[in-house]
Amino acid sequence: MKQLTVISGKGGTGKTVITASFASLAEKKVMADCDVDAADLHLLLHPKIRKTCEFRGGKKAVLNQQLCTNCGRCIEVCRFDAISENERRSPEESRTTIDPISCEGCGVCALICPVQAIQMQESLSGEWYISETEYGPMVHARLGIAEENSGKLVTVVRHNARLIAQEKDLDLVIVDGPPGIGCPVIASITGVDLVMAVTEPTISAISDLERVLSLARHFKIEPVVLINKYDINLENTKRIENFCERDGIEIVGKLPLDSAVTQAMVQGKTIIEYGASGLVTEIEDSWERISTKLKK
Amino acid sequence: MIISVASGKGGTGKTTIATSLALFLSEEGWKKMQFLDCDVEEPNAHIFLKPQIDRSEPVNLLIPKVDEGKCTYCGECARVCAYNAIVVLKREALVFPELCHGCGGCSLLCPESAISEEKRGIGVVEEGRVGSIRFVQGRLNIGEPMATPLIRSLKRKINPEGITIIDVPPGTSCPVIEAVHKSDFCILVTEPTPFGLNDLKLAVETMKKLKIDHGVVINRANIGDDKVKEYCNKESVPIIAEIPYDRNVAVLYSSGIPMLIEGEKYRKIFGQLWASIKKRVK
Numbered sequence: 001m002k003q004l005t006v007i008s009g010k011g012g013t014g015k016t017v018i019t020a021s022f023a024s025l026a027e028k029k030v031m032a033d034c035d036v037d038a039a040d041l042h043l044l045l046h047p048k049i050r051k052t053c054e055f056r057g058g059k060k061a062v063l064n065q066q067l068c069t070n071c072g073r074c075i076e077v078c079r080f081d082a083i084s085e086n087e088r089r090s091p092e093e094s095r096t097t098i099d100p101i102s103c104e105g106c107g108v109c110a111l112i113c114p115v116q117a118i119q120m121q122e123s124l125s126g127e128w129y130i131s132e133t134e135y136g137p138m139v140h141a142r143l144g145i146a147e148e149n150s151g152k153l154v155t156v157v158r159h160n161a162r163l164i165a166q167e168k169d170l171d172l173v174i175v176d177g178p179p180g181i182g183c184p185v186i187a188s189i190t191g192v193d194l195v196m197a198v199t200e201p202t203i204s205a206i207s208d209l210e211r212v213l214s215l216a217r218h219f220k221i222e223p224v225v226l227i228n229k230y231d232i233n234l235e236n237t238k239r240i241e242n243f244c245e246r247d248g249i250e251i252v253g254k255l256p257l258d259s260a261v262t263q264a265m266v267q268g269k270t271i272i273e274y275g276a277s278g279l280v281t282e283i284e285d286s287w288e289r290i291s292t293k294l295k296k
Numbered sequence: 297m298i299i300s301v302a303s304g305k306g307g308t309g310k311t312t313i314a315t316s317l318a319l320f321l322s323e324e325g326w327k328k329m330q331f332l333d334c335d336v337e338e339p340n341a342h343i344f345l346k347p348q349i350d351r352s353e354p355v356n357l358l359i360p361k362v363d364e365g366k367c368t369y370c371g372e373c374a375r376v377c378a379y380n381a382i383v384v385l386k387r388e389a390l391v392f393p394e395l396c397h398g399c400g401g402c403s404l405l406c407p408e409s410a411i412s413e414e415k416r417g418i419g420v421v422e423e424g425r426v427g428s429i430r431f432v433q434g435r436l437n438i439g440e441p442m443a444t445p446l447i448r449s450l451k452r453k454i455n456p457e458g459i460t461i462i463d464v465p466p467g468t469s470c471p472v473i474e475a476v477h478k479s480d481f482c483i484l485v486t487e488p489t490p491f492g493l494n495d496l497k498l499a500v501e502t503m504k505k506l507k508i509d510h511g512v513v514i515n516r517a518n519i520g521d522d523k524v525k526e527y528c529n530k531e532s533v534p535i536i537a538e539i540p541y542d543r544n545v546a547v548l549y550s551s552g553i554p555m556l557i558e559g560e561k562y563r564k565i566f567g568q569l570w571a572s573i574k575k576r577v578k
Binding site: 036 | 303304305306307308311335337338340343376378379397398399400401404405436438439440441442443448465466467468469470471472473477489490491494495498501502505506519520521546547549550551552
């Protein structure tokens with residue numbers, strides 16, 4: 001079984017739109033939406049949820065105000081500025097408070113508290129789903145609002161996508177990755193066979209592309225590049241082509257800026273379903289190049 | 297006053313809005329302006345603001361270093377670590393640096409005082425200036441998963457007097473929360489498409505949970521559909537600006553030229569945007 005992850009560094013370059021198109025072109029595969037804190041793939045593939053599972057990530061420190069003696073030990077040991085003293089409204093009232101937003105869940109405060117006034121409580125951090133789409137199975141997730149551990153949730157989604165592929169004897173997992181280069185991106189690309197970076201010819205996207213390509217290299221994964229909206233700045237497109245050539249990175253396709261992308265999205269369709277003529281052939285060719293690479 | 301610019305979905309124009317607002321306020325004569333690029337995974341604001349960087353300092357996490365001479369392999373450090381960053385075997389204590397959040401629990405609680413701490417670099421904070429704007433950005437090392445501590449160090453640079461504008465990374469998880477936490481107002485940039493709307497809803501819920509006042513900027517307002525507007529009206533989320541799509545601006549953007557350069561039309565939009573923020577933040 002092979003795994004392909006689509007990433008971009010910069011957000012909004014067209015990662016999900018292109019991944020969804022690949023879903024309608026690829027055979028015998030599982031889709032995995034690993035952009036768990038802003039998942040959009042479901043808006044084009046319309047999954048029917050077959051199974052919902054809870055995701056429990058980290059814990060948070062909760063203070064029992066009755067037991068707290070305001071000794072201040074927890075404030076001293078917290079490295080995340082999550083515990084502070086507030087104004088005493090009455091002599092009985094505890095002055096120590098824990099900010100759940102800043103709490104990193106390390107639990108040092110709970111271990112150090114001389115009167116055991118702090119408990120570490122597990123919270124429901126999100127959900128993940130196994131679904132059916134017109135194009136085969138899909139695993140996706142929803143991270144709870146303002147929750148942490150998106151990297152862990154990505155790992156859960158990928159793991160289950162692989163299990164389904166094994167169970168159903170499918171050849172490929174296509175992962176829609178998150179933007180950036182941090183924790184959830186690393187969790188989305190480790191151990192995959194190929195990374196496709198979607199970029200556009202803007203200085204911002206080029207700068208971000210250089211960073212994701214270095215990231216792929218860091219984890220020893222072969223990257224290929226797809227240039228979206230290439231006609232917005234031909235000079236910058238040339239720059240991308242030049243440095244890809246220099247580094248031996250294959251460019252699998254170049255798509256023009258086309259308002260059909262927005263039209264298709266508004267109708268909840270992939271580009272292939274919508275049938276935007278100029279784009280469809282180019283996406284089909286790109287997919288052909290990628291699938292040849294994956295079969296090697 | 298701290299104003300953050302966030303979006304949920306990437307590529308909606310966060311950095312464009314944040315940098316243009318900073319330039320606008322600077323042109324209006326505001327002193328003590330600060331710009332913080334908290335998108336440390338992919339920092340791009342410098343491309344548009346072109347600051348002169350004059351300081352650069354590494355940001356480190358403190359990770360454990362086990363003194364094998366003192367260690368009795370009791371395993372207490374592994375028990376207290378919430379991140380599984382230490383594993384103790386019969387005759388060896390193994391540290392996994394990239395899992396360590398630097399909480400200091402193991403060194404604090406080791407009964408033999410066998411654990412000291414050493415620095416592990418995760419990125420850099422760079423500071424500079426452009427006109428009246430003090431510019432600060434973070435740059436995460438390639439291969440480094442931990443963006444949040446770098447954002448935390450960036451935010452310690454905030455000067456509470458004056459105006460600070462924060463460029464927030466995309467998404468709604470930890471780095472976003474760290475970047476927007478304690479802002480007085482958050483501008484949520486979106487586009488009128490199904491993806492834009494879906495991610496805007498998540499961003500609005502995040503702001504509600506963090507109790508941060510917020511308003512929406514609809515970028516490329518003339519593409520897509522009306523569902524973002526309908527949502528904002530229904531949920532009473534104020535729309536503080538609408539910026540139409542303009543191929544010229546997109547082309548300028550591709551070369552790193554800020555929107556504000558395109559002339560009077562945009563200056564007026566940012567004037568109105570600033571007026572509605574001022575009205576909401578005392």
